[in-house]
Amino acid sequence: xxxxxxxxxxxxxxxxxxxxxxxxxxxxxxxxxxxxxxxxxxxxxxxxxxxxxxxxxxxxxxxxxxxxxxxxxxxxxxxxxxxxxxxxxxxxxxxxxxxxxxxxxxxxxxxxxxxxxxxxxxxxxxxxxxxxxxxxxxxxxxxxxxxxxxxxxxxxxxxxxxxxxxxxxxxxxxxxxxxxxxxxxxxxxxxxxxxxxxxxxxxxxxxxxxxxxxxxxxxxxxxxxxxxxxxxxxxxxxxxxxxxxxxxxxxxxxxxxxxxxxxxxxxxxxxxxxxxxxxxxxxxxxxxxxxxxxxxxxxxxxxxxxxxxxxxxxxxxxxxxxxxxxxxxxxxxxxxxxxxxxxxxxxxxxxxxxxxxxxxxxxxxxxxxxxxxxxxxxxxxxxxxxxxxxxxxxxxxxxxxxxxxxxxxxxxxxxxxxxxxxxxxxxxxxxxxxxxxxxxxxxxxxxxxxxxxxxxxxxxxxxxxxxxxxxxxxxxxxxxxxxxxxxxxxxxxxx
Amino acid sequence: xxxxxxxxxxxxxxxxxxxxxxxxxxxxxxxxxxxxxxxxxxxxxxxxxxxxxxxxxxxxxxxxxxxxxxxxxxxxxxxxxxxxxxxxxxxxxxxxxxxxxxxxxxxxxxxxxxxxxxxxxxxxxxxxxxxxxxxxxxxxxxxxxxxxxxxxxxxxxxxxxxxxxxxxxxxxxxxxxxxxxxxxxxx
Numbered sequence: 001x002x003x004x005x006x007x008x009x010x011x012x013x014x015x016x017x018x019x020x021x022x023x024x025x026x027x028x029x030x031x032x033x034x035x036x037x038x039x040x041x042x043x044x045x046x047x048x049x050x051x052x053x054x055x056x057x058x059x060x061x062x063x064x065x066x067x068x069x070x071x072x073x074x075x076x077x078x079x080x081x082x083x084x085x086x087x088x089x090x091x092x093x094x095x096x097x098x099x100x101x102x103x104x105x106x107x108x109x110x111x112x113x114x115x116x117x118x119x120x121x122x123x124x125x126x127x128x129x130x131x132x133x134x135x136x137x138x139x140x141x142x143x144x145x146x147x148x149x150x151x152x153x154x155x156x157x158x159x160x161x162x163x164x165x166x167x168x169x170x171x172x173x174x175x176x177x178x179x180x181x182x183x184x185x186x187x188x189x190x191x192x193x194x195x196x197x198x199x200x201x202x203x204x205x206x207x208x209x210x211x212x213x214x215x216x217x218x219x220x221x222x223x224x225x226x227x228x229x230x231x232x233x234x235x236x237x238x239x240x241x242x243x244x245x246x247x248x249x250x251x252x253x254x255x256x257x258x259x260x261x262x263x264x265x266x267x268x269x270x271x272x273x274x275x276x277x278x279x280x281x282x283x284x285x286x287x288x289x290x291x292x293x294x295x296x297x298x299x300x301x302x303x304x305x306x307x308x309x310x311x312x313x314x315x316x317x318x319x320x321x322x323x324x325x326x327x328x329x330x331x332x333x334x335x336x337x338x339x340x341x342x343x344x345x346x347x348x349x350x351x352x353x354x355x356x357x358x359x360x361x362x363x364x365x366x367x368x369x370x371x372x373x374x375x376x377x378x379x380x381x382x383x384x385x386x387x388x389x390x391x392x393x394x395x396x397x398x399x400x401x402x403x404x405x406x407x408x409x410x411x412x413x414x415x416x417x418x419x420x421x422x423x424x425x426x427x428x429x430x431x432x433x434x435x436x437x438x439x440x441x442x443x444x445x446x447x448x449x450x451x452x453x454x455x456x457x458x459x460x461x462x463x464x465x466x467x468x469x470x471x472x473x474x475x476x477x478x479x480x481x482x483x484x485x486x487x488x489x490x491x492x493x494x495x
Numbered sequence: 496x497x498x499x500x501x502x503x504x505x506x507x508x509x510x511x512x513x514x515x516x517x518x519x520x521x522x523x524x525x526x527x528x529x530x531x532x533x534x535x536x537x538x539x540x541x542x543x544x545x546x547x548x549x550x551x552x553x554x555x556x557x558x559x560x561x562x563x564x565x566x567x568x569x570x571x572x573x574x575x576x577x578x579x580x581x582x583x584x585x586x587x588x589x590x591x592x593x594x595x596x597x598x599x600x601x602x603x604x605x606x607x608x609x610x611x612x613x614x615x616x617x618x619x620x621x622x623x624x625x626x627x628x629x630x631x632x633x634x635x636x637x638x639x640x641x642x643x644x645x646x647x648x649x650x651x652x653x654x655x656x657x658x659x660x661x662x663x664x665x666x667x668x669x670x671x672x673x674x675x676x677x678x679x680x681x682x
Contacts, residue, residue, distance in 0.1 A: 040635045043531035049541050050523050057519060057548055061512035064552065236509060239561065251561055262561055285652065341650045 008034055123314045123351070123386040125201065132391035133202050136440060136453065136481040181423040184407045184474065187461065188430030193397040198478060199390040201351060201435070201452035205257055243267070246376060257387075262379040263371065270373070286339050286372050288328065294320040301345035301368035304377035314386050315347035315365050316355055323470050342369050342378060349437075351388075351452050356435045359411050361457065361473030364437045388452070395454065395478040402476055405483075406431070406458045410474040425464040428474060431456035436475050454478045504565050507555050515552050518565070523548075525636070526573050532635050533577050543580055547573045567645035570638070574628075574646060 008030055227233070238252040247264040292300075298318050305312060312318075321344040331337040349356035349365035358364040364382075371378035396402060406428055434457040440449055458474040498506075503517035526547055531540040550572050558568050628647060632638045644651040 037634070041532070041535070043528045043540070044537045045524060045527055045531075046537070046541070050527070053523070053541075053545050053548065054516060054519055056545075057552055058513070058516055060549065061515050061552060065510060065512045249561055251559055255556070260559065260561075338649070338653060341653065 004034065004037060007037060123388070125388045125390050126204075128389045128391040130197070130392040132389070133200060133440075133449070133451070136200065136393065136451070136479050180421070182426055182469075183423055184409060184426045184428055186403045186407055186458070187427040188458070191399055191430055193395065193399070193402075193478070196394060196397065197392040198395050198454040199352065200393050200454065200479060201388040201390050203384075203450040203452075204387040204389055205255065246374065248379070256384065258382075258384040260379070260381050260383070262369075268371065268374060268378070284373075286341055288334070288339055290372055291325075291339065291343070292370075292372075292375070294322070297343055297370050298345055300370050300375070300377050301347075304368060304380070310366075310380065310383065312347055312366065314350060316350050318345050318347045318368075319363065320345055321362075326470070341372055343372060344369055349386075351435050354434050354454075356437055356452060357455070357457060357473065357475060358437055359475060361410075361412075361471060361475045393479040393481065396480055396483050401483070402431075402456055402478075405476045406456070406474050410458065410476040411436070411455075412475070424469070425462075426460055426469070426471075427462040427464075428458040429461040431458045431476070433457070434475075436477065453482075500565065504558075504560065508558070512552065512555065515555070518551075519548060522566070522569060526569065529570065529573050529636055530577060532631055534580070539580070543573075543576050547576050550576070563645045564642065567642050570642070570646045 221227075236253070236255050238254065239250070241247060241249040241264040243264070245267050247267045249262050249264045251260045251262075252258070297320050301318060304310075324338060324340050328334065328337045328339065345368045346363050347366040347368070348363035356364045366383060367381050368377050369379045369381075370376070434455055435452040436455045438451050438453050440451050455478055456476045458476065460469075460471055460473060463469045498514065498517045500518065500521055503514045506514040507518070523544070527540055527544045530543045530547070531537070534540050534543065547569070551569055558565065625647065629643055632643045632646070633640070638646070640651050643649075644653075
């Protein structure tokens with residue numbers, strides 16, 4: 001039996017496990033399977049291209065490694081309020097993972113006496129000279145923000161709220177997708193900006209003290225490797241978990257000064273993973289009636305933060321990310337509509353008295369995920385020390401120019417398509433001042449810096465037709481550095 | 496370099512980026528094919544593949560294993576790079592991938608691929624982008640449902656549920672379409 005036939009047979013066997021009734025149509029299905037597999041195009045993979053790319057990437061890796069900041073020594077401080085999970089002995093035990101633990105009393109005391117306080121729970125700002133961060137618009141048109149996975153727990157309940165306006169596609173009946181021309185129109189009132197300069201904030205990463213941890217690492221006997229043969233050791237990350245039902249998993253980045261909390265997936269029940277047929281899936285599927293009201297979700301999130309002494313002093317009033325619900329309520333056939341297993345409660349960050357947004361115009365800040373199966377908070381993300389430097393930058397104050405930029409879609413651009421079948425007008429209301437979290441490459445190289453950039457937030461107040469449209473705000477950066485950009489920066493949506 | 500994927504990831508996260516080569520070797524063909532299936536053009540697929548691996552290398556420190564597999568993280572970078580490619584090169588159109596591009600449009604495409612894909616186009620262009628994604632990811636890219644769900648931000652069960660219902664719906668319209676979709680939902 002050749003490879004193609006083997007693939008066909010395997011697909012058929014898998015199919016019958018789901019529904020044995022398909023066996024009645026085996027001959028016809030086998031033909032169709034073969035047609036689809038044969039339709040797979042030859043991708044013209046070029047080995048030379050692959051070799052050249054590998055060489056270039058390895059050269060880049062060498063450069064990145066040289067530039068990486070290996071200085072992880074400094075004072076490492078954990079919040080006293082998180083000591084239950086980050087006690088000194090617990091840290092040592094978790095690092096070793098089964099090896100022999102050094103019982104050096106002196107070093108153990110040295111660690112436990114260094115009260116670790118990464119997260120003070122308060123926002124601190126150090127003033128830097130004007131234009132201290134260089135050219136803010138250094139990023140390429142593709143943007144340079146980290147492409148990491150945001151959101152605690154599964155965080156997969158929310159629809160992609162960072163997306164630009166979506167185009168409705170014609171479904172069924174054949175034919176090509178129908179494009180829509182989105183036209184942004186300002187309908188708000190007059191506004192003015194009287195400050196020629198505003199502060200831009202740059203987050204200061206928290207460095208790790210290697211003094212205690214590194215010396216301990218060298219003394220640890222793992223049994224299968226001698227750590228004393230290595231030098232300049234520094235502790236970069238910690239992973240540990242609660243070994244109990246509904247326990248949590250913690251990821252601490254000592255380089256970044258961040259903590260993420262998620263489900264210890266081994267200890268959370270997941271009915272969907274045990275289902276083998278559609279009846280079981282259907283029975284365990286989250287129903288719309290299972291989804292708590294926003295007030296209840298926020299209460300769960302608040303309680304979790306309170307129980308674990310996670311301060312919300314730097315954040316505003318929480319809200320639930322509900323874009324999935326908008327789509328669900330609009331759907332005529334709700335049986336096919338998506339209902340998430342997790343929902344996200346967002347506590348918008350507050351800086352200088354203003355709310356923080358992401359580049360898509362969505363509130364950004366501390367997030368708490370709620371598992372709808374378990375009806376429990378399942379994780380926290382964007383938890384980090386709020387230490388910033390601030391620097392004044394000249395800003396655009398011409399309201400006409402700013403309005404024009406908003407009508408062009410602001411930071412993310414728009415998707416006008418004059419030749420499209422229909423035009424949808426998107427009305428913008430009077431803007432308010434906010435800050436936008438953005439990642440900008442550093443002139444000196446190294447990891448991209450997290451910046452908070454003053455911006456006007458134009459709310460989308462009305463969309464002229466009933467069409468799928470998820471954007472809530474249009475963001476226009478105020479610093480004049482960005483006004484020089486010819487085309488709006490398109491940020492790669494990763495969440 | 497004889498090293499496992501897990502080891503290579505761990506070493507890269509410790510700053511030893513020279514081990515990225517091991518991950519590159521494991522994924523170069525998969526990622527290249529993934530981009531080709533969605534661009535239908537060799538040079539475009541090569542450019543995007545280079546961009547994808549470059550971004551993965553630059554932002555490796557942002558990858559968190561407890562939030563999903565490395566494979567899914569890399570494929571998500573790939574998917575978004577493809578979307579960005581169409582939205583920056585054709586800013587006046589909302590395109591997810593080559594399937595959304597009208598046949599007469601002035602978009603570079605390998606001629607022989609276009610011919611061969613005509614049969615597939617008859618089915619795939621009728622689907623919503625997400626449905627199409629899952630069909631091609633499962634049948635052509637050979638990704639598991641778990642990987643697909645992580646890439647698209649869905650739970651595995653919901654992904655299967657949604658598509659099984661889509662299958663049932665299309666089954667009423669054309670026998671060919673219905674059975675072809677069945678292929679995508681085999682786990």
